[in-house]
Amino acid sequence: MTKTIRPTFLKGALLASTLLGGTAWAQDVTLTVESWRNDDLSIWQEKIIPAFEAANPGIKIDFAPSAPAEYNAVLNSKLDAGSAGDLITCRPFDASLELFNKGKLADLSGLAGMANFSDVAKSAWQTDDAAKTFCVPMASVIHGFIYNKTAFDELGLTPPKTEAEFFAVLEKVKADGTYIPMAMGTTDQWEAATMGYQNIGPNYWKGEEGRKALIAGTSSLTDEPWVAPFRQLAKWKDYLGDGFEAQTYPDSQNLFTLGRAAIYPAGSWEIGVFGPQIGGAFEMGAFPPPVPAEGDTCYISDHTDIALGMNAATKHPEEAKKFLEWVASSEFATLYANALPGFFSLNAAPVEMADPLAKEFVSWRESCEPTIRSTYQILSRGTPNLENETWTASANVINGSETPEAAAERLQKGLASWYAPQQK
Amino acid sequence: MAQRRAFRWHIAVFLAPAVLVYTAIMIVPLFGTLNLSLFNVVEGQRVFVGLQNFATLLGDPRWSASFWNALGNNAWFFLVHMLVQNPVGVALAALLSSPRLRGAAFYRTAIFIPTILSFVIVGFVWKLILSPIWGIAPGMLDAVGLKALFAPWLGREGTALTTLALISVWQFVGIPMMLIYAALLTIPDEVIEAAEIDGVTGWAQFWKIKLPLILPSIGIISILTFVGNFNAFDLIYVTQGALAGPNFSTDILGTFLYRTFFGFQLQIGDPHMGATIATAMFAIILLGVCFYLFAIQRRMRRYQF
Numbered sequence: 106m107t108k109t110i111r112p113t114f115l116k117g118a119l120l121a122s123t124l125l126g127g128t129a130w131a132q133d134v135t136l137t138v139e140s141w142r143n144d145d146l147s148i149w150q151e152k153i154i155p156a157f158e159a160a161n162p163g164i165k166i167d168f169a170p171s172a173p174a175e176y177n178a179v180l181n182s183k184l185d186a187g188s189a190g191d192l193i194t195c196r197p198f199d200a201s202l203e204l205f206n207k208g209k210l211a212d213l214s215g216l217a218g219m220a221n222f223s224d225v226a227k228s229a230w231q232t233d234d235a236a237k238t239f240c241v242p243m244a245s246v247i248h249g250f251i252y253n254k255t256a257f258d259e260l261g262l263t264p265p266k267t268e269a270e271f272f273a274v275l276e277k278v279k280a281d282g283t284y285i286p287m288a289m290g291t292t293d294q295w296e297a298a299t300m301g302y303q304n305i306g307p308n309y310w311k312g313e314e315g316r317k318a319l320i321a322g323t324s325s326l327t328d329e330p331w332v333a334p335f336r337q338l339a340k341w342k343d344y345l346g347d348g349f350e351a352q353t354y355p356d357s358q359n360l361f362t363l364g365r366a367a368i369y370p371a372g373s374w375e376i377g378v379f380g381p382q383i384g385g386a387f388e389m390g391a392f393p394p395p396v397p398a399e400g401d402t403c404y405i406s407d408h409t410d411i412a413l414g415m416n417a418a419t420k421h422p423e424e425a426k427k428f429l430e431w432v433a434s435s436e437f438a439t440l441y442a443n444a445l446p447g448f449f450s451l452n453a454a455p456v457e458m459a460d461p462l463a464k465e466f467v468s469w470r471e472s473c474e475p476t477i478r479s480t481y482q483i484l485s486r487g488t489p490n491l492e493n494e495t496w497t498a499s500a501n502v503i504n505g506s507e508t509p510e511a512a513a514e515r516l517q518k519g520l521a522s523w524y525a526p527q528q529k
Numbered sequence: 530m531a532q533r534r535a536f537r538w539h540i541a542v543f544l545a546p547a548v549l550v551y552t553a554i555m556i557v558p559l560f561g562t563l564n565l566s567l568f569n570v571v572e573g574q575r576v577f578v579g580l581q582n583f584a585t586l587l588g589d590p591r592w593s594a595s596f597w598n599a600l601g602n603n604a605w606f607f608l609v610h611m612l613v614q615n616p617v618g619v620a621l622a623a624l625l626s627s628p629r630l631r632g633a634a635f636y637r638t639a640i641f642i643p644t645i646l647s648f649v650i651v652g653f654v655w656k657l658i659l660s661p662i663w664g665i666a667p668g669m670l671d672a673v674g675l676k677a678l679f680a681p682w683l684g685r686e687g688t689a690l691t692t693l694a695l696i697s698v699w700q701f702v703g704i705p706m707m708l709i710y711a712a713l714l715t716i717p718d719e720v721i722e723a724a725e726i727d728g729v730t731g732w733a734q735f736w737k738i739k740l741p742l743i744l745p746s747i748g749i750i751s752i753l754t755f756v757g758n759f760n761a762f763d764l765i766y767v768t769q770g771a772l773a774g775p776n777f778s779t780d781i782l783g784t785f786l787y788r789t790f791f792g793f794q795l796q797i798g799d800p801h802m803g804a805t806i807a808t809a810m811f812a813i814i815l816l817g818v819c820f821y822l823f824a825i826q827r828r829m830r831r832y833q834f
Contacts, residue, residue, distance in 0.1 A: 174771070293774075295794070348680070480795070490794075506688075
């Protein structure tokens, strides 16, 4: 008897140990995160990932960013080829909506953490009827102007509140000659559109009101509120550095951080980049886009910019959802907003931030009416693409190769060529 | 009847690796692209549309404006290469083959080195040299009192494309130089000696003896330049980005294709129109090469030594 039992027992023990070993190995799941934020690599590796992994043993996170300009193309090819990561960083609006409609992104409406976000925060990652949400909102960025406080003190200037004051300040800096009044170039085009047009525009088209009117077709791009920002941009030309036509985005950043320029038309994402680069050589301040006339309500672009979704084809949906729940928590919001000053949490729970410049930016949420970039929702769905056309138009207007009226006219024609509500 | 020769299997076996690899990575994708250009997505369904995409590319005012703009820029890009790169290449080769030149090996290497550099490095280095802020070009012009001549060339619509073409010329002038240099070296000494006995020396010797002998090489270089230029993409993409600014003044077929096929920023990629542009590029290059083969190469006189 014993002779026959022992081998069976041994086999059973062996089998059990292999099974146990197998499951123990399988529990250590690695989730890959696709992202365009290659600037954030160290923050993910040093702060975000360790915090999550400590609380969730058995799940490993691998943050694998690609270059921002190539991200959309790379991600689409990877998703089509089935080699994309488990978690996908979502661009706002149509780029992600398209992925969801093609079944590449999973429906996350059922995620408990979604309750932590307002409807506006979620709007960038929902179907048009807001029935389904497919990415967990992470952060928004706010536009405004960062200025060199030390230079302003030196020249006896105060941050401008109105358009007239703004140009008076620029004129004074120019007359003094020590500093380049404003650091911006037109080579990369998106600077002109994003930091120019979308930055100052909401004050003229009255934020959400104008944006919604444009989508509804009750207002057109040739109307005064949409041409006025171009008129202002055309005047910027005289206050930019020598050879701004060939000045790239990194050139502009360096001009400002080296203390050679007084004002930098900014997105709040620069805060985290500028701080360490300046290293205390001078003090920075920020002011919201100047309003057309004293006493006008101010509007700011508080653009829902970044979210995290799940690859519908992931092999580890449970673990990915666990991570997404954590991303939706206030713990993550605090961690992220402080690790990346300038990326403001969209979480409904208020987040305490340490960076004074970031605090300044976020305080405008109280004093001004927030809106999102006008071209992002719905209006960039067709060909020609309104956002991309706006890049070229803004750069042309600043370069002086197209008048504000001609640029607006061209944009309107392009939009009306495919967008039905604008075709009356 | 003579005995039938056995089928020579070894020929097929030896050809197989090259044929298979070439088919897999060149022929199949080529026909895949041609095929893709005949389809489009209509109401979510992929349907055969025949030549509809080409009609859109050439008939729709927007598409055709972009297409002709890219083609025109591409033609100018090619023209600059033909007018600058190849004559300079020939001149350099002629100088290098002069027996009285010292340090020929050094010059040869120095001029050829940019050719082996990556586009990314060339694009970045020139962008930096020409940068109005950090570049050394404004400083150097200032040193000789010509600062007024400096302009942000890469940022102006009128000059950006020509500047890029000249950068590309700088990078690739080594190729025509090497090919012509090799052709010049193959001219037998007897021919040169005979010319000298007949009193043909110096420049006359170059124009009347050497140039006719290297014409076939110049022909080959022209066609290589043509194919290379109409397939160009990298340099423009690296220096000006996919939007080929300012205001599409440096947009060539390659960047136009990239933007359309892969999409850009909020613009979602359109593989069908992209394939249509790729097919149009293929047709343009094919026409150019055919023109060369049938109209020029056949009439070219060859000399046998």
